Structure formats: C-alpha cells, structure tokens
Amino acid sequence: MKVISSKTPVSRMALGTALLAVALGLAGCGLPRSGPTRGELVGTSEENAVPAHVVPVTAEVARITNVRPPLGFSSKFIKAGTIGSDVIMPGDVLGLTVWENVDNGLLAGPGMNATHLQEMQVDGDGYIFVPYAGRIKAAGNTPESLRRVITAKLAEQTPDPQVLVTRVAGDGATVSVVGNVGAQGVYPLERPTRTLAAMLAKAGGVAIEPEIAQVVVKRNGMTERVWLKDLYTDSRYDIALRPGDIILVEKDQRKFTAMGATGAQTLVDFETQELSAIEALAQVGGLSSNRADPTGIFILRIEEPEVARAVLKRSDITTPQRIVYVIDLTQPQAMFNAQEFMIRDKDMVYVTEAPYVQWQKLLSAITGTVRSADTLSTVGN
Known part of the structure; x- marks a missing residue:
C-alpha cells in the first residue's frame, strides 16, 4: 500500500471530484427537509398497504365535508321542566x-x-x-x-x-359553577337562577372569548355541552337546572397540526367555531414565501364512513378512511374552494416545499463540499 506522506502533493482536482461525488451520492437521500414531497404524497394511494385516498378540494368536496361538531343538549335535558326554586331539600x-x-x-x-x-x-x-x-x-x-x-x-x-x-347555600338544592367564569363557586337554586343562562350571569359571566366558549353540564352521570353563542341564540338550550348540576365553562378543545413550509410548525388551537383552510394557514403565518409550494397544500384526515362514501362516491365503505385533500392555490377557483373547506379537529395541514428548494439545498451542499475540498487541497499542498 502506498502511503501518502505530508510531503506528497495532493491533486486539488482529484480531491474535489471525490468529495463532489460523495455529496451527489448523499444528496438524493440525505438532504434535510420538512416532510414528504408533493409527488410522494400524491403517490400515497398506490404505495401504502393501507391506502390513503387523494382527493382534490372542489366546491362539492368542501360542501360534503363541512361537518360542525355536534354540540347541543339532548331532549332529556331540554324537556326537563323548571323545579320549584323554593323547595327545601336534604342538605340545604x-x-x-x-x-x-x-x-x-x-x-x-x-x-x-x-x-x-x-x-x-x-x-x-x-x-x-x-x-x-x-x-x-x-x-x-x-x-x-x-x-x-x-x-x-x-x-x-x-x-x-x-x-x-x-x-x-348548602349541598342540597345547589349547583357548582367552575371553569372560565367570573366567580367560581357553589350557588343555591333560587327563583332568579333556575336556568343555565341566569346561573352563568349569577357567577359573573364568561371570562373567555364567547366565540370559542363551550358550556358543559354534568348531571346524573351524563355530560353534555353546547356552544355559548348557541345558548344565547337558541332558547331551547337555556335549560332548567337540577340540584347537584355541575356547570363547566371551558375553551374549545379542538386543535389542528401545521407542518411543512408554513410560518409555524406547531399544534394550533381553533380560534373560531368554523375554521377554513385559508384561515388555518393565515393563523400560522401563511405560506413560507421562500420555501412553500402553493400547488402542494394538503389536509390529512381520517374521515368517518358516511362522509368518505359521499366524497369518494362509493357505497362499499364501512370503516373510517385516510383521506389526503389537495389544494392548488395557483388556481383562482381553488382560493374560493379553500375558503369553503373547513378544518376539523385533529386535522394535519401540511405544505410541501417547492422543488427548487431541494435544488438550493443540493447546490449548497455541493458548494460547501467544494469549499471543503479546496481547503483540504490547500492544506495537502
């Protein structure tokens, strides 16, 4: 074996070529990126053992998938009549x-x-x-x-x-009001506070944004909830209270995940009852201007069978389906469709990187490698 001593001249061209070959060899699989490319996602339905259906977002798809959380009190709560607020009970x-x-x-x-x-x-x-x-x-x-x-x-x-x-107040004809209200506590059921809205007012009102506030009522092992705004717009939801009720006011618990070439990659809270794809992107700072591919905006979701049947136009679906919804913001109509397509709880909003970004990373790796080769060659010489 020939040993190159420190005095042996090293060819800058040979060393640079060798390092460049290494960079090119690693570029295809080793460059950093935020997730799968557009082509990899679109090809999902053919490559995965458990298929994910790729569906372009159209006006019809936006309409079919617009399913709001089914919040509201059941008939058992709604039909419960008001009780005599002055009746004394054990524990009072x-x-x-x-x-x-x-x-x-x-x-x-x-x-x-x-x-x-x-x-x-x-x-x-x-x-x-x-x-x-x-x-x-x-x-x-x-x-x-x-x-x-x-x-x-x-x-x-x-x-x-x-x-x-x-x-x-006692532990008889009383209710507990907790959560995001002005004054948490145990309140007696009295004539002015026999209904839900009146009791919330007694407790100092709601201390969070009404748009995202939910009112939860726990009674006899049952838990039901309603949007605060629906409580005040639909008189049916201003239900009569019962001794022992627990009233909880809490912020909307729904979240979606933002990934890829967006302004932020994070878990995001809903800020409104209905959140469109456009609003979701705006909420995380929009698309990254120097990285995002506007043709590759994806919403990954597990759809319930009834929605999946309507979206895929198939009658044989009986189980939840993985669906990848695709939005191409370079198309004018797609902007309107994205505005009508509603994000749901646990959705993943993923924006792919533009193809030239990978080329930039590749060129950066190559130029960095060449600079390194030049340095090593200089040292060797």
Whole structure:
C-alpha cells in the first residue's frame, strides 16, 4: 500500500471530484427537509398497504365535508321542566329568626325580643331541630310553608311568635359553577337562577372569548355541552337546572397540526367555531414565501364512513378512511374552494416545499463540499 506522506502533493482536482461525488451520492437521500414531497404524497394511494385516498378540494368536496361538531343538549335535558326554586331539600342550610312579643321569651335572651338561628342544615332524612318546637320535617316544604309549621309549634308555648325562614347555600338544592367564569363557586337554586343562562350571569359571566366558549353540564352521570353563542341564540338550550348540576365553562378543545413550509410548525388551537383552510394557514403565518409550494397544500384526515362514501362516491365503505385533500392555490377557483373547506379537529395541514428548494439545498451542499475540498487541497499542498 502506498502511503501518502505530508510531503506528497495532493491533486486539488482529484480531491474535489471525490468529495463532489460523495455529496451527489448523499444528496438524493440525505438532504434535510420538512416532510414528504408533493409527488410522494400524491403517490400515497398506490404505495401504502393501507391506502390513503387523494382527493382534490372542489366546491362539492368542501360542501360534503363541512361537518360542525355536534354540540347541543339532548331532549332529556331540554324537556326537563323548571323545579320549584323554593323547595327545601336534604342538605340545604336554613336561617331561622324568631320574634317574641314578651320580654322573657322562650328563645330570646334578656332585653331582646328576637333570636337568630343560623346554619341549620337539613339532615339526610329531611328534618331540622328547632328548640321548643322539636324535630320538624323541612324537606319538601318551601320556606313559607315551613315558617307556618314552626310558627304553629311555637305558638303553643309563646304568644303570637313571628318566624322568618331563609335558605342559604348548602349541598342540597345547589349547583357548582367552575371553569372560565367570573366567580367560581357553589350557588343555591333560587327563583332568579333556575336556568343555565341566569346561573352563568349569577357567577359573573364568561371570562373567555364567547366565540370559542363551550358550556358543559354534568348531571346524573351524563355530560353534555353546547356552544355559548348557541345558548344565547337558541332558547331551547337555556335549560332548567337540577340540584347537584355541575356547570363547566371551558375553551374549545379542538386543535389542528401545521407542518411543512408554513410560518409555524406547531399544534394550533381553533380560534373560531368554523375554521377554513385559508384561515388555518393565515393563523400560522401563511405560506413560507421562500420555501412553500402553493400547488402542494394538503389536509390529512381520517374521515368517518358516511362522509368518505359521499366524497369518494362509493357505497362499499364501512370503516373510517385516510383521506389526503389537495389544494392548488395557483388556481383562482381553488382560493374560493379553500375558503369553503373547513378544518376539523385533529386535522394535519401540511405544505410541501417547492422543488427548487431541494435544488438550493443540493447546490449548497455541493458548494460547501467544494469549499471543503479546496481547503483540504490547500492544506495537502
């Protein structure tokens, strides 16, 4: 084997040629890129064992795929009538005030003619205990009817007593309001707050953008939700509340992923109830002006069978399908179609790189290799 010493001249041309060959050999498979090319995606339906159908976005496709999240209360929630807001229930906390027309009454202390009994909780069987009146059934009564019962009991022992019964917050006829509201807490069901909208107002209103706010109601193991805007525009959704309801106000949880030659590659929250493909691109900063291929905008989605059947015009589809929707923004009509094509939860919006970008990367690799070869050759010489 011939060993080249440090004194042996090295041909700049030979070394540069060798390094250039290495760069060209690696360029086809080793250049960095943000994802598959347009050709690779369009060829998906033929190459994958589990096919992904490639579908150009047309006005008809945009119309078929425009499926909004099915939010809204069921008939079971809607048809539930309002309950008597004043009916006392087990767990409620009552306040009791008794006035007596004598100086030394049964309950009042010396020099006082009124007695205040606060925080009287109705037990699990629905009873409370009132001194000198005994154990009295409170559940099922209104504060007014309970007042009459207590008055009759005390009238047997003190002349003409006057009784006031109030109901305060407890774990009986109350609802919990949590999430993005002005004041989270446990609120009693009272006459002005027997419906959902009124209770939200009682809790200080909604503290996030109404456009993306959802109201969730949890009741007896059921969880249903509605858009806040629909609650205020459709009176059916202003449902009657029930003791123990949990009301949660939260931001829309839908997200899509932006990938490829866009202004940002990230997981993106929905900012409106309906988000078109054009708006989704704008939300992430649009197309990268020096990288994006406007003919290669893809929305990757797993479509439910009923939508897939309509889009692919096939009646034999019974399972969810992988569909790659293609938008070519160089076509004027495609701009309108993209504006009508709605993004859905868990969609991936992918923009391919323009073909010349790979050539730029290749040339950069070559010129970098040549510069390296020149340096090495200089050192060798």
